[in-house]
Amino acid sequence: MKYAIFILIHHNPWLINASLISLLLQTRQDYDLHFIYIRGDGEKINKEKFKNYFKIIGENSVGNFQLTPDDESILKFIKNTNLNYTLHEVENDHGLDSGAWYKIIQAKIWEKYEFNLFLMEGFLFTNKHSLDSILSAVEKKNIDFLSMGFEKRFLTYEGMTNMYKRQNLSEIEKLHIKQLNYILDLFKGDSSYKKILAKWPNEIKTGRINSYKGRTEYHVCTDAYTIFNLIKYFLKRIIIDFKFLNIFKPKIFINNDGDLNLYNLSEVVSGNIKFKDNNFHYETSPFFFGCMCQHGLSNKYLSELSSKLNEEDIYNKIDVPFSATGLEPLWGIMPSYLGFNKWFTDAIHRPRKNYISLQREDNNERMCHYLNKYYKSEISVKPNGNFIKIVKNNTNKQYLANISKLYP
Numbered sequence: 001m002k003y004a005i006f007i008l009i010h011h012n013p014w015l016i017n018a019s020l021i022s023l024l025l026q027t028r029q030d031y032d033l034h035f036i037y038i039r040g041d042g043e044k045i046n047k048e049k050f051k052n053y054f055k056i057i058g059e060n061s062v063g064n065f066q067l068t069p070d071d072e073s074i075l076k077f078i079k080n081t082n083l084n085y086t087l088h089e090v091e092n093d094h095g096l097d098s099g100a101w102y103k104i105i106q107a108k109i110w111e112k113y114e115f116n117l118f119l120m121e122g123f124l125f126t127n128k129h130s131l132d133s134i135l136s137a138v139e140k141k142n143i144d145f146l147s148m149g150f151e152k153r154f155l156t157y158e159g160m161t162n163m164y165k166r167q168n169l170s171e172i173e174k175l176h177i178k179q180l181n182y183i184l185d186l187f188k189g190d191s192s193y194k195k196i197l198a199k200w201p202n203e204i205k206t207g208r209i210n211s212y213k214g215r216t217e218y219h220v221c222t223d224a225y226t227i228f229n230l231i232k233y234f235l236k237r238i239i240i241d242f243k244f245l246n247i248f249k250p251k252i253f254i255n256n257d258g259d260l261n262l263y264n265l266s267e268v269v270s271g272n273i274k275f276k277d278n279n280f281h282y283e284t285s286p287f288f289f290g291c292m293c294q295h296g297l298s299n300k301y302l303s304e305l306s307s308k309l310n311e312e313d314i315y316n317k318i319d320v321p322f323s324a325t326g327l328e329p330l331w332g333i334m335p336s337y338l339g340f341n342k343w344f345t346d347a348i349h350r351p352r353k354n355y356i357s358l359q360r361e362d363n364n365e366r367m368c369h370y371l372n373k374y375y376k377s378e379i380s381v382k383p384n385g386n387f388i389k390i391v392k393n394n395t396n397k398q399y400l401a402n403i404s405k406l407y408p
Contacts (some may be wrong), residue, residue, distance in 0.1 A: 001139060005031045008076070010092070011040040013073045013386040015122035018367040020081065021388065022124045024400055025375055027129040030287075031117075034109065035078055038100050042067040053321040054169045061276040063172070064322060066096060069075050082116070089316075095318055098327035099292045106315050118295045119148070122362055123350045126221045126374050129276035130347040134296060136275045137345070144298040145335045146280075148250050148348040149290025152217040157200040159214050160184075160329060176322045183326025186317055187308075193337050196286055202246055204285065205267045216291075217268065218253040218355040221277070221345040223373050226254075229356060233262035241374040250279045250346075260356060279348040289332025289340075291352050297344055304338045349374075365389065386406040388404075 005023070011017050037289050043063060057063040070092065078085065090103045097120055112114045115138055125131060137143060161181050164173050202214045222230075233253070237243045240261075245251065250265040250272065251386035265272055265279060272281035297305075309315060320329065335342040351370060354361045364383040371381050371388070379400065380392035 001119070001135060002112070003031055003135065004034055004110065005117045005119060006034045006036060006104060006109075008038060008097055008120045009074050010034050010121065011068050011074070012075055012121070013071060014358055014364040014383070014388055015072050015362065016074055016078065017388045018371055019119070019123050020078075020083075020157060021371060021379070021381065021390070021400065022374070023131075023379055024215055024397060025128050025395070026125060026376045028135065029132045031131075032113070033083060036088045036090060036100055036145070037070070037075060038092045038097075039070050039089055041069040041300045042094060042096075044090040044092060044321055047319065047321045052091060053175060060170065060172060062170065066093060067092065077273060077387070090268070093319070093321050094321050094322035095327060098324050098331070099318065101293065102315060102318060102327075104307070105302060105306055105309065108306065109298070110299065114299050116297050116299075116302065117148075118293070118297060119348070120292060120294055120350065122352075122367070123148070123294060123348050124367075124370055124374060126223070126347060126349050127277050128378065129374065131279075133275040134345065134347050135279040137273065137278075137280045137343075138296065138298070140275075141273065141280070141343070143280075143296070143343050144344045146296035146303040146341045146345060146352075147290030147332070148294040148296060148345055149292045150219055150285060150294075150346075150348065150350050151291035151292055151352070152219055152265060152283075152288055152344050153215065154204055154205075154211060155214045155284070155329070156172060156202040156212075158202055162326075173267075176325065179320060180324040181321055182320070182324045183318065183330060186314060186330075187337065187405070190258055190337075193333075196333060196336055200287055204287070206267075207270070208263070209254065209268060213257045215257070215309055216255045216355075217288075218255075219279075219344060219350055220253065220355060221346050222251060223375075224349065224370065229264075232375050233260075235262055237263075250274070253354070280345045280347075281345055283342050283344055286333045286336035286342075287329075288341075288344075289329045290344065291328065292352060293328060293331060294348065295331065300339070301335075301340055304340075305334065308338065308353055358369060 090100050101118055198307050236243055237245055246264055251262055252265045253262050269281040272279050297319050351362050368381045368383055379388050379390055380396050
């Protein structure tokens with residue numbers, strides 16, 4: 001199978017540094033590698049559709065908090081790796097990562113590949129066989145859409161479309177909500193999409209779990225947990241639910257309506273498959289989506305999606321303020337809309353907020369923490385300024401040692 005790995009790069013050099021270490025430790029190294037550099041800070045857009053946005057922020061000095069400036073030291077870093085790659089550049093805009101993926105889809109760079117991994121800086125394969133596991137699952141189960149966002153989320157329709165839970169909203173918050181609903185309604189002219197949206201529930205039940213407000217299922221491998229937390233949540237299930245967890249079965253950590261607990265994966269999904277040390281499962285609901293917009297997409301899926309995006313003039317329609325907020329859940333809906341199955345996996349972890357404390361952890365120290373957890377037999381790493389230093393390399397992969405010396 002001919003496949004490509006596309007990685008978004010933008011800022012915080014340790015993110016792509018960590019991702020490349022994880023990628024180069026994989027047992028499979030037969031991919032075509034593409035980097036997509038997102039340039040700019042997204043706040044210098046001279047377009048008619050953004051005039052009202054800039055008028056509001058001019059009057060209130062509060063804009064889109066999701067936007068960040070780029071860091072060109074990343075370009076020097078990847079150049080000095082001497083890896084074979086193709087570099088693409090897109091403008092930073094309010095579509096954020098989703099917007100960049102839509103630009104890549106529109107450019108049809110994916111057409112020569114049977115399968116494409118769309119990943120963002122900071123992703124980590126959770127063991128050295130993860131890439132091989134993904135490709136094996138894709139081939140054996142004919143997977144066309146694989147979500148790898150680590151955080152699998154369901155929000156009620158009310159919770160999604162009215163995201164601010166208070167009165168007296170600011171003008172910029174009102175605009176944000178308006179744009180979210182605009183994006184979710186992009187395909188409403190199609191009756192099949194309209195029927196899907198009409199079924200978006202205000203509660204959902206899967207397996208043993210009912211969700212009345214929202215749920216996040218954290219697809220993180222067991223190596224990520226501390227012993228303390230494993231014991232704590234094993235005991236919590238016994239005390240609260242009178243349920244013993246099977247230590248030999250796949251687990252999943254869930255925040256359900258604010259309640260944190262650990263479950264057997266089989267309690268939540270009707271069936272899952274395992275390749276090497278990674279789990280995969282099929283999700284029937286259109287309303288679960290992967291946060292952070294990382295996906296594995298087949299050529300067949302991208303062909304169907306590309307045709308639909310052109311047919312509905314979506315590339316033009318999403319070029320608006322705050323488009324990313326609506327585009328994220330739209331990734332979850334599109335497989336059902338286009339007639340494809342949707343799968344999830346724990347083969348990739350993209351640290352963002354800790355699944356227990358909800359504290360940000362996409363910093364250099366925590367990225368090194370997870371690398372040391374997932375690859376403790378292969379390497380040891382530590383922060384080195386804005387980059388990561390490999391202090392122990394138990395592999396015969398010299399390019400890892402070379403990357404450790406690269407600091408622009």
